[in-house]
Amino acid sequence: MYQAPEIQSGRGIAGNLSHVPGRVLVATMEIPWKLFQTRQSWTPHHVHFVDSMDKDAVEALPDTLPECDAVVGLGGGSACDTAKYLAWKRQCRLIMAPSIVSVDAPLTNTVAVRVDKQVQYIGNLYPREVLIDYDLIQAAPKELNRAGACDIASIHTALHDWDLAHKNMGEPYDAGIAAESQECLEELDRNAAEVYAVSPKGIDTIIDLFRREVEFCSRINTSRPEEGSEHLVAYNLERITRRHFVHGDLVGLGIFMMARLQGNRVDYADSLIQRCGLRYQAPNATPDEIRMCLQTLKVFKDKSGLFYSVVDTEPITETFIRESLKALYAQAEGERPF
Ligand SMILES: [Zn+2]
The missing domain is CATH 1.20.1090.10 (Dehydroquinate synthase-like - alpha domain)
Structure with a gap:
């Protein structure tokens, strides 16, 4: 069922993440996380660095990562999709903070995973909260x-x-x-x-x-x-x-x-x-x-x-x-x- 997202844009707006209540789990990658950390000082409950989008690896995450109240996807398509999968499985709050706008993953309902290097789509959750931080996005290669x-x-x-x-x-x-x-x-x-x-x-x-x-x-x-x-x-x-x-x-x-x-x-x-x-x-x-x-x-x-x-x-x-x-x-x- 389609749900319209609430999109907030601005310089440094990803800093709002530090106000999210409860245990926050961030799915990210090293480069975007480093870029984010040079601008904001925030220590979430857990930071997960995405290293694989293979279907088996993604499907194993809900059982291996710590419990949480909210999931944040901070990065490119893989970070956003991993967060989406976790929030879908755990039925918890999801916030997207894309660090690049190269793909539409922060807005779609599906998660792109790989099986034998071919793309497959799993999951079904439309992100409701999207933070578009110009500073973070402009720090990526044009x-x-x-x-x-x-x-x-x-x-x-x-x-x-x-x-x-x-x-x-x-x-x-x-x-x-x-x-x-x-x-x-x-x-x-x-x-x-x-x-x-x-x-x-x-x-x-x-x-x-x-x-x-x-x-x-x-x-x-x-x-x-x-x-x-x-x-x-x-x-x-x-x-x-x-x-x-x-x-x-x-x-x-x-x-x-x-x-x-x-x-x-x-x-x-x-x-x-x-x-x-x-x-x-x-x-x-x-x-x-x-x-x-x-x-x-x-x-x-x-x-x-x-x-x-x-x-x-x-x-x-x-x-x-x-x-x-x-x-x-x-x-x-x-x-x-x-
Ligand atoms: Zn395309």
Whole structure:
């Protein structure tokens, strides 16, 4: 059942955590915890440093960690998800204090865990209290915070795929929610410079757009409005390399490639992901890995039983791959905003 979060933003607002009554358990990681501690002096009941998101490890936590009255997630996606899992299992108060806005974990109801390096989702608890501390978030590398724009920018390609699935396969489609998604995309576009600068306005924009997206996706019980073929590129590249990437790098690459395959306002898509500062050249992937990802995309989609998209309607030819890779790296040589 969807529950709207109460989001408080401000400089140093994570300091409010020290006023939380009872035994507070913090799920965090070393870097964000250190950054937080240089600003605030607070000793919670227990600090748990997240070291694994493997399903077995996460599921063992409620039995091994000390009892508590409230759980705080202070860090990135893994810290927030671990806290969410604990609070869900223990049915106690949950407070999110993200130290980066690279993923929507502080606002979603599910917990991303890994089974044999593949993502699975468990749990079900919508965070009610979210503290957005500009000081803490701005202390993180800028590119990680810009990466959060990817799951909003992905609306551009995802809406196209959703429409295709509706027209060709009769998949349920909601024109009102498609319009709300489009409005989120436009809001990101209007605020791209702030997102790039990681200004308070840019941070608030990302968080507010995550909030809206989580809310309308919960209404139709699908992430179709923001998850299309660009995410297939991301999942397949992770499968091929068996490495972990910044989600925004892979989804940025997916938007770049799939907007071309869709013939869907390519210049607009390029401009948006550039201005938000997504590293869509996926600097930690080689050209050969990206080529292989595109070559095997349809087979991967069929085998994994994932959703219908442009990958089902447009063949990914060698010419397409050559031209798109040329475009991808040609842009690397030109003017780059990052
Ligand atoms: Zn995503």
